[in-house]
Amino acid sequence: MDFSLSQEQTLLQESIERFIQNDYPFTERQKVVHSDLGFNADHWRRFAELGWLGVPFPEQDGGFGGKAVESIVMWEQFGKGLVIEPLLATVVLAGGALKLAGSQGQKEAALSPLIDGQVQAALAYAEPQGRYNLADLTTTASREGEGWRLNGHKAVVLNGPAADWLVVSARTSGGQRDAEGVSLFLVSADSAGLTRRNYPTVDGFTASEVTFADVALNADALLGGEGAGLPILTQVIDEGIVAVGAEAVGCMEVLYKDTVEYCKTREQFGQPIGKFQVLQHRMVDMFMEYEQCKSLMYMAAMRMDEGYGREAQKAASAFKVQVGKSGRFVGQSAVQLHGGMGMTDELNIGHYFKRVTMIDTLFGNVDHHLRRFGSL
């Protein structure tokens, strides 16, 4: 198994690293957090120019043909820089659905502007009653003429406030939790009958509760086959897991390294706290959790790139379990070892902790993925 990066992958990693070091200091990031839409248009334009928005898409669609390994290379750096721009929602989730299920016309209309940095997008899939079951849907699309009428409520839609269009999962047939009968639709955010209730998230992003009241959809709004949306959605979410997992690995690296540095300088009872054996053990544990996670990250990416199927799904779930456990431990330890400084807004530790903790919640927590892993 070859864990080394190709030259192109290394260049990609370095270009993101450089951007974060030179142009994305923590204070910059915080400004975006406190903005209404949750992203900075200049940064987004830069991402488009650098080609980062196009990395995961096939070359014939205007992208760079990147796969899971390119994804982890990018997202580990995004995690280290705690990049707050909505790349996950727009590129990985909404863009991913288009990539897998979009027709030529849909890709030209929706994917090209996305890669060019002209639109924001979101994937609306979760529901208040559904927890982590992608098939548990009370949002319905009922046939009307050539198109559909969309009704329902989507929960915690990441990047909902800024999205120009959304990919929405809705039931076109079958019972509430049937695997068959799930369909994906491209919906413009300014459709009549669509309302958004926006709010910030704990980790500095933005999200919406989106309700659909008789939203009219044309025939060309359907993404992929009718009733055949669940496998697409599942794959998109697994790609999302790989991305946020890598992001968490990047966060964990900062958390444990910053903690080691801090413990060298902070004094208590007359000596640097880093000299207390109990804290040394804790820091060693933090490193080991990080190392385990990082290694599983590479493994999961390689499995995904070997072809999406049962093995890839198992790898994604195993990775998510590790990310959940390690992320919580490393995050909490960092906060505790920083003591009174741990949750100050001005220091970065608290923000990394919040992000890595919320990543456990995204796309299924430890329990969910243990169950999924066991059932595959």
Add this chain to the structure above:
Amino acid sequence: MHDALREASGALSPTEAGEGCGAFAAEVAAFVNDCWPPTARRRRSRAALHYWRAGLAERGWCAPAWPAAVGGAGWSLAQRAVWERALALAEAPRLAPFGLGCVGPLLYTYGDPSLCSEHLDGIRSGRTRWADGLQGLSPPDRRLSCRPHGAGYRLNGCLTGIVGLDGLLEAGGVGPGPGATHLACLTEVDQAGPAAVPVDVNEAGVEALGAGEAGRAGAVVLVDVNEAGVERVDGRTVAFTDVEAALLGAPGQAKEMLQFALQGPHAPVAPTAAAQGQLARLRRALDEAGDGCGGRLADQPSFRRRLADLETELLALQAVEARSLPRRAMGASAGADILTLRLRCPQLRRRIDAACADAAGYYALPLQDTALLDNEPALAPSYALPAGQGMLDACSLVDRPWAEDAVRRRLSAWLAGGGGSDIGL
């Protein structure tokens, strides 16, 4: 034996009944039901908090743990345990934990009469609100310092890591509230050693940095001191420039005072009560939350097992607590049993809060339910309020590992010494 276990489960022991706790417990239950009804539990609106505080003030129960001479309720330990458990089970908000639970007791124990008359009433009534700077930090280039100036003292320097400066609603609530009016922090007074210094944050020359609320005056003061475990974390920053300050107690007395603050007679009698209340909230969340498979989370084997694990741990800690009550009633403030509770209760709370956040699923993500403050409909389903923020707060609460280490070393030394009756079980 049976008495202790029944106590642990919330029912009254014959001892408590003998003390008249039966009637007292009924009175408390009725009061809580009236002033913090179940509807308030689900929606912590400003109005509900107001009503709660007004009810407490009317009864004179704002600071029940204080001695009667300074406005406390004069209850027995058993009555205080009944009270703490009732509040925890009702998920009632804790009023001003720092002011009532730390600054006030320090004032009436170590402060001179003029300081007491200046501050105690405001703390008890809620007219003044205290931010906790006792475990903040100073950046090395702007260390907190306190110099005698005329009859008083002047404070200079920078403090970060302050809790409650921007005034979160009462602990357990969410969102901003009225800010702190006073700050207590530690500083060095010349070379005479550390002392606690109450500071009025509205004093001219004090400015708040990074507090996020324009125009709010604050003070950052921090000097690291050898302290034996004070319990607040969570950060805000303040800077001082020649600020007038008053000294509480004598220079060099801080360590003793902080130990007193942690384990004096005013300290919670039933530290497991908070965990008990949160566990009730978790049970409710598990009953209400769907599992995405047509059932409730409470039906999921993993959650059932987790809940049982937490409940049995709680039961064990409640038993430790019940066994320690007779010693506490005789004035003992530390012992292997009490130290065990000090370490284990916060750990248990963290685990319960993590489970609450897990139960919330995606609804752990919303930052805070501002709707609760604006009288709009709730943002998240009731099983999720306010799990996410609560978990983060709980994770940041208490337990600096080196303070935990200090407690463990005390226990370790006690064990090595034969585990005798000195701090004994």
